Every structure is written in structure tokens, then in C-alpha cells.
Amino acid sequence: MADYLVKALAYDGVVRAYAVNATETVAEAQRRHETWHTASAALGRSLVGGLLLGATLKGEDKLTVKIMGDGPAGAIIVDSNAKGEVKGYIQNPKVALPLNAQGKLDVRGAVGTQGLFTVIKDLGLKEPFTGQTPIVSGELGEDFTYYLASSEQVPSAVGLSVLVNPDDTIQTAGGFMIQIMPGASDEIITRLEQKLASLPRVSSLLADGMTPEQILETILDDTTIFYLETMPVQFKCDCSKEKFGSALITLGTSELNEMIEEDHGAETVCSFCGNKYHFSEQDLHELVQEIEGKKD
Template identity: 55%
Template structure:
């Protein structure tokens, strides 16, 4: 799997903050684990990239969860990310197949739906997590996260997210950027940036041409200063021990019922699709623990 990474940058004398990420390898691993169709791969990849960049806005042990709950056939998209560059995610229905949209592209908005909400839950180490939500405005996800930043966090932002899937359904490239405007920019500077954004080809077109995320930011912004480069990695925290604790939390009667009905149990992790098998003897041991 290729090395995925994220950069943090500033421009225009620190009045613009930027993040850009290459997520190609992580998305390909998740595609292979979940057997996602091209449109499901694209929807998951766009949300993963947004999650990784939003995770990079956090500090220390802080983490967040994104839930995209639209009315489309893909169901819910869930992504976890943290300040250390670790991400994981899944879609409810990875088998969704849709025809290409009117411009010949993967119909992400058709899969996600055009009605619903994006929910962001941030664990900042406080007593209660921070939670924000905004309506889905297009289902294409880049516009939806742009709207989230403007309305929920009051930060004018431009979010570009893209996934290019090859003819064999593998991930050819996946990535994106977030540009955030800080107070102090003149109207002329904002107008220039908007013109560059509107004239920029899709981020996956630039990546497929061989441009790095650093070079993409340099096309967009003058005087880019790269502040940090962080490795991104897929990491799921599931394990046999954690799944065992989940089973124990069901209670003695529930486990006894599994034992009597099936004689064994198999638990599949939503995030990584790993399967955890418990024999009848192991289930009996759990029952005895709870007795």
C-alpha cells in the first residue's frame, strides 16, 4: 500500500489556512476489505478525506466521528479520525450500483441522497462531546462539508474532495483539500482566490497527472508555506478481546440464547470487516463468567 499523507499549510501572510491529503492507499485497502462498488468507494473516499483533514485540525488525544445520513441507497457513511492521522470508515451498503450521472461521472449524490444531515461529533476530552450538524445540500459531499464549515463553525471554507476509480474497480487516486479564510483578507484577495478555485480542474485530475498535494496547493495559493507533513494510516481498534467485552455486555441470557440457537457466534467489525469467531465452548465460558 502506498504511503498516504496530509499537509498543513498557510498562505497570504497567514490569512489563509490550508490542508491537503492523499488518501489513495487507505481507500484502496478499505475498498478491498468491504468490496465496495465504484460509487460506494467514491462516497466513502470523499468522506474519509474530509475526516482526515478535520482530524488534523484537532490536538493531542482529540478525535471525531462523521456520520453522513442521507436518503440515498448507500445508507449511512461513518468515518472516525483523530489528531494522529488515524482513520477508518464504512458505508451501510457497499454493494450499491448506480448508472453514471448526467455528466458521465459516478453518481455520488444519487447514492448519498440529497436530503438528510451531516453530523460531526468531536471528543475534545471534555465532559460532553461537541456535536454539530448541517443539512445535506447536494450529496456530492465537497459542497456539503463547505456548507458545514460555514454554518456550524462559522469558517468560510472551500472543500474539494475526489476519488478516481479505475476500470478494474481499484482506486486510482483519492484526495482533496480544505482552504479556510481567516479574518483580514481584502475583497480583492478573496476574489482572486475564488477565481482560482472556480478555474481549478478536479483534484483527482491533477493527482492523476502526477501532481502532489503540495503542488496542487501551489497552483491555488501564492506564497504557500508548508507547516507540517503527517503520515495518514488506516487503523481499526477492534480485537478479539474488545469483541468479547461487547458480547459480555449483551448479558447472560442473550449469550445463552446464541449458544442454544446457533451453537457458536461470528461477529463482524463494521469498520474493517474482520470476522471474530466464538466456538460453543468459548460462549459457554462467557456464560459462566456472567453467572
């Protein structure tokens, strides 16, 4: 089944709800970055969280999530947009820690419990919106939840889950985001808290064959759900040789000439997707000419 995300309203519009099956999206990231199991779970949860935040955007808006913890995984960077496209990477993909006390993958151990959680939103304005909160858990679902409550003032519950096979490949990955709007009663909030406390992990529900709609129906089972949109999601990188060429130009003529003389070319690698772009001596000469042409 292809990956997709659903957006919905419940309890007469005072609850916004999102759920996503991102299994193939996270599997694509695992293959490209060759992540080991704990890193797979950490990067996978971050990608799912990025998709859920991206689902709140409109049009050409996009955002970046930066998770800079003190654990062995290092930095995790995720870009997403309003179209269900996401890309991301983890600084140290080869992290495989022993299981935690609950017998689960130790994402907190990989990410760390100290550091910063930053969201940068490009909403087409002069300046991007930046929100930053401390890492409060390292499990990431709680960190997305804390960011939304403290930086965006939206009380939310975010669940992120990745089931990793023994060979490091992805069995299932997905998540949900429930947001409380003004006007929600204490009774509704208590009911949701009770439901979420007893909810199995999303990756287990997906492994049992449940759809994003059925996951929301499990959480919101005593109210009418209005589905607003169903949106395909995918791992998609917008890198290109042209973009890397523009980046190389910023190095200046002396450094480009050094590459020509010493290395007889250059190879660039995209951090987000691992694609490689080769620049021949001729390519580099053309970039030098482009710089010199701008000077004239």
C-alpha cells in the first residue's frame, strides 16, 4: 500500500487530527543512508514528525526540523513541505545501541537528552519563522509535542513509531498528531488523554494492517470524524547538479582552480539523499568562467 497521510476534524471542529503511514518513505531513507537499527528508528521518527508538521502548511510553504542532541546519532535534519514530500539525514547513520529497559529500540540513547529542537518555517515572507525548544525526552514524539505546545502554543499529542527488522530494514513506520483547538472542553481532553495512554504503538497497528483512518478512529472512537484530505507522502530530494554547481561557485576561483590542478575534477554528495554528482575539469573550468564573466 502506498504511503499517505489523512487530515481530519473531530468533536465539532475543536480537535484537529492527522495520521500517516510512512513505511516506504522511511524505508527509502534507510536504504539511501544505510542506517543501523537505532539510527533507523531515530531518523524514521524524525521524518514522520516532519511529515505531520508539513501537513499543517499551505501552498509552497516548507519547513526544516533540526534535532541537535548530545547522543551518538549527532544532528538529525529533516526538510518537509505542504505537498507530503520529505527528506532527511542523520549525522551518524551507524548507530546500533542495545535495547532499552522496555525491550525497545533506544532512540533516546541515540539522540540524547540534552540539546536543541529547532523548526524553521519558510512561509514565503521576508524572514523565516524560527521556533526553538530544548530537547525534553530524546524519544522525539515528546519533543515534537513539547515544541508545538511551547513554541506554537498548540496543545498537541504526537506519536511517532518505527518498527525495524533484524536486518535494519523498515517493517512499518507512521504516526499521528492530535491538536486541541480553543473551545475544547476538559471532558474531551481527558477522554483523549485516556485513549492515547492505552494506544498501542502506531508501527504495531500498521503491522496489523490498520490504515491511518482506522488509527484515528481508534483514538477518536466516540465522535464523528470529518476527513478533510488524503495526501500521498514520499521521500523526495530536490538536489541537482545545477544546485551543486551554484554551491561550488561560492568557493571562488582560486579554490576551483586548485580542484582542477590537484584533483582534475570534483565529486559532490547530497547529504539528504546520497546522490553523487561528478564535475569534470571542463565543468569546473566553466564555473570559473562564469565567476569571471560576472566580474566583467
